[in-house]
Amino acid sequence: MPRYFEDISVGDTESFGAYTVTREEIIEFARQYDPQPFHVDSEAAAQSPFGGLVASGWHTAAMTMRVLVDGFLAESESRGALGVDELRWYDPVRPGDTLTAETEVIATEPWDDNYGKVEVRVETLVESDVVCSMIGLILFAKREV
């Protein structure tokens, strides 16, 4: 059953995942969107402060989105996001890492006659290590009455 704005409450928490990233995918994403040496070149990455190849932060955010779409948004009446606050990258994501996501609804408010806005804190984890966090501002359709 799809999830509407009225089905979402402050304090709701859920866990989603998982997504395992390969060296090839890290390089492919970064060659297209973020071709800095520590994302595309294993030898240069080994000499960098990261000590090895790491995923672009935008790639980590995109993988987190995939986990959320599969687990949270696909069966909902989401109408897209207004934006994201406080996106932070704490630790790099490396080849072979498996990402999961945890969500907590921190605010809800009516937006207009048709939609409501939901603020969701999202944490991206590799095992128990939080590698990325953000607050998503998502519009959900109100239930038709």
Add this chain to the structure above:
Amino acid sequence: MPRYFEDISVGDTESFGAYTVTREEIIEFARQYDPQPFHVDSEAAAQSPFGGLVASGWHTAAMTMRVLVDGFLAESESRGALGVDELRWYDPVRPGDTLTAETEVIATEPWDDNYGKVEVRVETLVESDVVCSMIGLILFAKREV
């Protein structure tokens, strides 16, 4: 000549680009990272509030990053970003759109002995329409003395 922390000042503005996105790339990115109907299915997108296929917001952010890496970061001593504040998606990006980026340095401060933190407001434009904006928090190496 690479750009170090000391070479960056509040008020600096620059323009970068361009990046033209195709229908195929919008669908390919979204199938992997954001498979919502209005990003991957032209017919479903036509029936959505967007009225047609639109790029994932994360795809727009990633394309903006590519424009910035090519124009701003490749020739700098950037050491990666701590995060992003106030990421907002105002208008959808559609097949055939060409993105450019405008940056303004809004704050700089020393981080530690080796790095300085720079806050950069980034606007992503399609022609004169701002489709996305964000504030990036980027670490740059200090010049070796």
